[in-house]
Every structure is written in C-alpha cells, then in structure tokens.
Amino acid sequence: MAEILPFKAVRPAKAKAGLVVSRSYQDYSKAEIAAQLENNPYSFLHIINPEYELQDQNVGESRFKMIKERFLQYKQDGTFIKDKKPFYYVYKIETPHNSCCGIIAAASAEDYDKNIIKKHEDTIVHREILFKEYLKVVGFNAEPVLLTFPDNTTIESIISETTATTAEYEFTTTDSEKHYLWKISNPETAESLRSEFASIGSLYIADGHHRSASSTLFAQESRANNPNHTGKEPYNYFLSYIIPEKNLKIDGFSRLISDLNSHSKEEFLFLLKKNFSIKNYEEKIFVPAEKHEFSMYLDGQFYSLQLKKTGYQTEDSRSKLDAVILYDNILKPILGIKDLRNDKRISYFPGKDNNVEIKRQVDSGKFAVGFAMLPPGITEIKQIAEENLTMPPKSTYIEPKLRSGLTIYEF
Structure with missing residues (x-):
C-alpha cells in the first residue's frame, strides 16, 4: 500500500x-x-x-x-x-x-x-x-x-x-x-x-x-x-x-555519434547488415513506425534499420528495449561506445519526430551519424520496474x- x-x-x-x-x-x-x-x-x-x-x-x-x-x-x-x-x-x-x-x-x-x-x-x-x-x-x-x-x-x-x-x-x-x-x-x-x-x-x-x-x-x-x-x-x-x-x-531521445570509430561509410554499412535489414531512403526523411525499427541519418541520407529475427536473443524486458538493442548491436560493438553516460562521442537530443534535428546536426559536421527510435510505452516502463531492472540513460523524455x-x- x-x-x-x-x-x-x-x-x-x-x-x-x-x-x-x-x-x-x-x-x-x-x-x-x-x-x-x-x-x-x-x-x-x-x-x-x-x-x-x-x-x-x-x-x-x-x-x-x-x-x-x-x-x-x-x-x-x-x-x-x-x-x-x-x-x-x-x-x-x-x-x-x-x-x-x-x-x-x-x-x-x-x-x-x-x-x-x-x-x-x-x-x-x-x-x-x-x-x-x-x-x-x-x-x-x-x-x-x-x-x-x-x-x-x-x-x-x-x-x-x-x-x-x-x-x-x-x-x-x-x-x-x-x-x-x-x-x-x-x-x-x-x-x-x-x-x-x-x-x-x-x-x-x-x-x-x-x-x-x-x-x-x-x-x-x-x-x-x-x-x-x-x-x-x-x-x-x-x-x-x-x-x-x-x-x-512519453517521447524518446535520438543518439548522435561524432565519428564512425575509424570505419569508412561502406565498412559501417556492411557491419550493420549482420543484424539489420537496411533500406536507403536517400534524402527522404524516414520515421520509425514500429518497435525494433530505427531511423539512421548518415552522409546526407536516411536509412531504415529493421532488426533481423535471427542473431539477437532477448532475455528479459530490458533486452527487448530498442535503446538496448541499438547499444548491443551498433553503439558498443561497431562504434566502440561503452559508457553511455560519460563517452563524449555520444550526445542525445530529446523529443518526438526529431529527425530534422538529427539531419541538421549531422550536416553541420559535428556528428557523423544519428539514430532515432520509438520511445518505450508505459507498459514497458512498468515491466522494467517490476523486474527490478533499469533502462539505459536517456531512454525516455517524459x-x-x-x-x-x-x-x-x-x-
């Protein structure tokens, strides 16, 4: 009570x-x-x-x-x-x-x-x-x-x-x-x-x-x-x-990364294909419409990244979060970002439908790539709390x- x-x-x-x-x-x-x-x-x-x-x-x-x-x-x-x-x-x-x-x-x-x-x-x-x-x-x-x-x-x-x-x-x-x-x-x-x-x-x-x-x-x-x-x-x-x-x-935060961790654009896209289906939307803004789907802006073009059903195993409510999927499959293993709180190579931008801001920031040259995703819903937030788990930093903008x-x- x-x-x-x-x-x-x-x-x-x-x-x-x-x-x-x-x-x-x-x-x-x-x-x-x-x-x-x-x-x-x-x-x-x-x-x-x-x-x-x-x-x-x-x-x-x-x-x-x-x-x-x-x-x-x-x-x-x-x-x-x-x-x-x-x-x-x-x-x-x-x-x-x-x-x-x-x-x-x-x-x-x-x-x-x-x-x-x-x-x-x-x-x-x-x-x-x-x-x-x-x-x-x-x-x-x-x-x-x-x-x-x-x-x-x-x-x-x-x-x-x-x-x-x-x-x-x-x-x-x-x-x-x-x-x-x-x-x-x-x-x-x-x-x-x-x-x-x-x-x-x-x-x-x-x-x-x-x-x-x-x-x-x-x-x-x-x-x-x-x-x-x-x-x-x-x-x-x-x-x-x-x-x-x-x-x-409940809105989310986009992730903006300052560099590709020494990868070329072509190498980076190749590494992404292991766990994601990729579609190039070129200059047309792509907005994620479902879970496990990400928007990426890279070198003047928007891409959709759809998590493949094979290759990534979810163990609990936390591992099903898109922010965790992004970290486990891209930010940490490919871009080399281990500390989401303190790594100066990553920045966050809050709000809904913020792909315009991602484009502006990347086009300015300050960042190399940006990612957006759907925010978790209240049911996901409560389930995380019920299981005594915690979300990654900047998972929600409430x-x-x-x-x-x-x-x-x-x-």
Missing part, C-alpha cells in the same frame, strides 16, 4: 504565483537565466541562484546556506505564505501540446525503500549524496518527483470534482503554459483520497529518480540522528506530483516537466 499524505505547503502569494514559479534550473540557457534574474525580482531562480547579485561563486554548504537565507527572506517579505493546515493539492497544466492533472502530496521515503514506489532508472551515487546534503542544509524541497499510477476512477472523480470549482491559482507562463492549483479542503474527500492511494499496490517514478533517492538518503540519516524518531516527521516524506498513467507523455516553487515542502 502506498502512503500519500497531505502537507502544509509553502507557496507564492496568489498575485505573484506566475512570477515566482520557474522551470528546472538546467532547462534555462545562461542568457535566459540572466534575463530572469535581471528583470523578475520574484523568480524562484533568485532562491536557487542566490550568488547572482553578489557575483559570488560559492559552492557546497556555503552556497546551500545562502539558498536557505534567500528562501527565508521570501517568506518574511510575504512573497511566500504557508498553509496553516495540511492539504492535498490538485494541479493542472495545459500546454499547447498536452494537458495533465494530478495530485501534489507527500510520498513516503519508506515506500521507496520497500519498492512500493518503483524505479526504472539507475542513479549516480555522488549526485544522490550532493542533493541529500542540499536538503539537509536548505530544509525544503521545491521541485516534485513525478509519480504515476494505474488509472483509478475514484481518484480521477475526486480530481474532476475539485477542478469544477474555482482554482486557488490560475496563471499563464511566458511559454504559453496554463497552470491551475486547487486545495482539497473537505476532510472526507481528503480521507477518501488517502485511502484510495493506500489501496494501490505500486506507484512508479516517471521523472525524478535522483530526487527520490536523495530524499530517502536524507530520511535515513535524519532517522539515525533522531533518538525520538516516530516515523511521522516531515523528513520521512518527499514532495511528489502524482498523475494517472494516461496523462504521461512530460509534464514540472515547475519549481509552486508548492514547497518543508522538513
């Missing part, structure tokens, strides 16, 4: 909500960050980038302390308010291409430990530890982990009834996204929601594996350092946005991408 609890959110004053919330820091270019910090005094980027005005380059604990101080300033000057009672929050995002609606709540670190909250990606230990130290110093979590659950009529009915009322927040951001937030104030509705989540066998991490892992490390350390630990302390939970599976938008600073969870 999944334990999903209401919490007392720290959130922007209503009139400032649209000015405060920000995309994830990594999503901005340096120029965009500078513009936000220069022109918007309320942006949450000021909190996570407190050294901007000081032109200070502090890192580690000293920087984390500056973040906490800036956060406290926002609370003191009324930019942020804190709810006096714990609530579940219904949050809706409408973009030009997608719409989703779900519950913002506190998820259990113990559920993560017990694999009730299931994972499908590996995490990097030093990043887990760094963010754990960040949480310990700043004392809050501002960007939710994206969790998903099988479609549930009771939960969706609660969401539908709530969104039929007047929203607490309603604002549009500069990228034409519309945001709505509601509080679930009725105690009976809140209890029904808690009970329904408790009846769900598993939740699945869609995005935020490192934040989940770091929050769990923080909970473990806090528990060990608290002789009066009860299990109900705020550090036992982490901020989450929980949406039905049908609201997930939306919605969440904003920081809308609802903040304090420890």
